[in-house]
Amino acid sequence: MTFSATTVLVLALIAAVVIAIGLWAYSTANRLDRLHVRSDQSWQALDAALARRAVVARSVAMAIASPVSDPARSEQAKQLSALGAVAERAGRGDRETVENQLSSALSAIDIGMLRPQLVAELADAEARVLIARRFHNDAVRDTLALRTRRPVRLLHLGGTAPLPTYFEITERATPAASTGLSVDTIRTTARIVLFDENDRTLLMRGNDPKTPEVSFWFTVGGGVEPGESLRVAAVRELYEETGHRADPASLRGPIWRRVAVFPFNGDLIRSEELFFALRVRGFEPRAANQTTIERRSITGHQWCTAADIVALDQSCETVYPYHLDELLAEAAEAASGSVDPEVRSIR
The missing domain is CATH 3.90.79.10 (Nucleoside Triphosphate Pyrophosphohydrolase)
Structure with a gap:
């Protein structure tokens, strides 16, 4: 059995296309894998930053706790301490709600009541959350941008890995890092x-x-x-x-x-x-x-x-x-x- 030159050329072109698609799929799958790793690592960093903020929030609660003669301040300290404890134990599904509640509680704190060292620690914790959240959301955006492309979905290049999700929380209305009360x-x-x-x-x-x-x-x-x-x-x-x-x-x-x-x-x-x-x-x-x-x-x-x-x-x-x-x-x-x-x- 012999093949004409045209047939050989067509088969060669088909083979080239198949190889090109295979190489693209392989490189895309590898890139997706790296993006998923990046998303996972960025979440771990954000989780650590949020955990540290919760610990600092409990320290702030201890600092503002006062005798029974000031029940409003005592209640504020109890609420902040409780929210910090809940934030430390919250699962991924409830994390945004809990962290938003903690942000609101921190916004109500009068920074002027705190020692400069504690203000600095709180500001640093909040700055780390801000940066870690931006890194995480950037990683999620890049992963979703590639993962949701039609060819990627049709070829199932993302495998069975779940889609990463954004993490959105409100930032403190008067972050300690920029307040004029204590930052000299x-x-x-x-x-x-x-x-x-x-x-x-x-x-x-x-x-x-x-x-x-x-x-x-x-x-x-x-x-x-x-x-x-x-x-x-x-x-x-x-x-x-x-x-x-x-x-x-x-x-x-x-x-x-x-x-x-x-x-x-x-x-x-x-x-x-x-x-x-x-x-x-x-x-x-x-x-x-x-x-x-x-x-x-x-x-x-x-x-x-x-x-x-x-x-x-x-x-x-x-x-x-x-x-x-x-x-x-x-x-x-x-x-x-x-x-x-x-x-x-x-x-």
Whole structure:
């Protein structure tokens, strides 16, 4: 049996189409799998952030509890504590309702009654919920956008995995992170994840002048002054804290954005931090032009590997941003590249 040239060509074209469809289906199924993993992980992060907010809410309830002479305040504390306990135990189906009730209860709290440290803790917990919810909803949106396409549905490329769902809750009407009652300073900060030729990153050691016994570690950087660009502010802070001069154009980024609320030197500060990446030849940092507060609060420095950062965390000296050891590879890749990556939010 022989085939004509036309038949062979038609069969070849059919085979090519089948192979192309197979490759597309395989790559799409893999992409869907990654998106489902991303949705699951983002929900786990959101669940953890919500759980932390519930714990902080119960701490707030304890702080505002008062004697029987103020029954209204005592009842508010009881309600907040009960809602926090329910939120910690709520299942996925009831979570939105419970968390909305907790948000409403927190909105009714007079922030002025709380210690600055507790205000900072509440603001940080709420900021983490906000960021985690956005990450989760972004992951759900991307998954649904691909999962609901007709070819994907017809070929059942999503398998039996359930469709992810959005998580919608109201945000506090007066979030502690932006209220004028307790937040003394709102600023934008430019930071640099600085690498040497051995992929070590430079961290500064410091403390709050009000609590000198508690040390923590952080990347080089500081507040942006009026009229400064982020890059100019970053290299200025780099020079002031380490004596190293850098070209603003050599910075890669911003690669990360982080919102932090914390007490420092008696004030409550809300800082929006933008991180750049930069690779330099290793050097011994020598402060060139520190401010008075920097001389009081910066006590040391260290070129660190990821393992060093883990060791610092385990020694109860917190490293900021959180999980920097896990983020270093991403920053190192950005520092070695020639294109600025897309900025993303971190903790």
